[in-house]
Amino acid sequence: MPRPSPEEQIEFLVKIQRLFSEGSFVATYKFALLQALADLSVEKGDYSGDTLRISTREIAEKFIQYYWRQTLPFVSPVGQETSVLRQNTGRQAAVINLVAGSRQEYDGSLSRAKQNHRKWNSLINRVDIVVKEMPLWKLQTIGQEELAFLYENKREGNEIKLYSGVAYNFRLFHSLIQDLIQGAWLRHVRSIRGNERILGESADLREFLFGSERESLYIYRSFLKEIQSGDCFYCNKQIPGSGDVDHFIPWVKYPVDLGHNFVLAHPKCNNKKRDYLAAEQHLENWFKRNDLHFSALRQYFDEKNLIYDMESSRQITCWAYEQAENAKAHVWVLNDETREIGSYWKYLFTNGSEQLPRAAE
Ligand SMILES: [Zn+2]
Structure with a gap:
């Protein structure tokens, strides 16, 4: 067609x-x-x-x-x-x-x-x-x-x-x-x-x-801290305080709160990222995170009655990067560094994701 x-x-x-x-x-x-x-x-x-x-x-x-x-x-x-x-x-x-x-x-x-x-x-x-x-x-x-x-x-x-x-x-x-x-x-x-x-x-x-249901984000904090070993999702350095729960795909780009979309970050990193999409190395880490903690994530979401759907999250994430590429948008790397999106994200969706277990709905 x-x-x-x-x-x-x-x-x-x-x-x-x-x-x-x-x-x-x-x-x-x-x-x-x-x-x-x-x-x-x-x-x-x-x-x-x-x-x-x-x-x-x-x-x-x-x-x-x-x-x-x-x-x-x-x-x-x-x-x-x-x-x-x-x-x-x-x-x-x-x-x-x-x-x-x-x-x-x-x-x-x-x-x-x-x-x-x-x-x-x-x-x-x-x-x-x-x-x-x-x-x-x-x-x-x-x-x-x-x-x-x-x-x-x-x-x-x-x-x-x-x-x-x-x-x-x-x-x-x-x-x-x-x-x-x-x-x-x-x-x-x-x-x-x-x-x-x-x-x-x-x-x-x-x-x-x-708007986002802000109060519901709090519930992710301690769990994300645990699976990230206390480190910031983006810069990999220790988070001294409680950290910010960040929408990996920014809320302004797609306002749906699905469990897999959350990561824990320094308030500073979260503020610097703002409404940008995260650069491809972060996307790769997001795939790895979901892969490595596949069962733990599901179990936690179920326990806490949090809404999730891995397949929808993948689709939404893929769409958001497609949009960015169509628009030749900049993605956020770290601190004040942004750069034009490349094509590695596509590789992650076509190859990287093949090894990932799919949500068995
Ligand atoms: Zn950080």
Whole structure:
């Protein structure tokens, strides 16, 4: 399948823009749906230009993941009010109620919720029904116009097939599209009656809706210190204090907290790395770390109810380095040293990873 030409890429972006500027949004489902398609294109797709099948259950699972964070009751900076933000101009969105219920039952722990397979499946089933009823067949309709450029509007069935080139474009423009989605989603939540009273003027809504769950990172610290023998992941020197838990693939590049993405570093090294991708020698060490501590990592994540999926982590990491190479981006070496990305990362994914045991899901 041919990759989309530059003209087709622009056309794709123009249509995405039209969805935002002309589409009608009552609930925030369409934003969640677009985000799910973009994320699943990264996690399941590739750069071949091929079509990509996505089940509605996979989309439903993504919905639960996004709304899980957002159903944390918002503590209002004005007044004493604490409540779950509204995600619909009318009654509260159904998915919010479903997710908020589960969130309460598991005291906020998404991974614990996932462990109760029966209830987790039933939650997915119920969200799946909403996905099929509400946004899935409506996303690509603007007024009277059918603009089905992402997938065929079949209006039935348990899966969609992204048209040829769509997953490619979602991967290529992931951060741009994510910014569009988050900006529009945020404005929509602000505009919903009832929310302004809770939000006040100054609330950092973006961090609340889409930020990292900072408190959950703390749990990685002592374990990472142990498997790294007390050394910094990047400079290999001893960490005197407690160290910083660092997102190996920076949060701004891909905001998913999967267990394998964390390493321990000096606060200084962490600050110097900022939002850069780590240079290839660090990537190699990441592969080695995951290989060497394969069982220990799994065991720890399971014990502490941390979400992980080695295969997704590999896919996301590979995608992030592909993006960097396409953009001729600089990667971070150490201290203030950065350099243009080379091609060794590709070798690591094609050869280095062959020897690595795969997550047996
Ligand atoms: Zn260091």
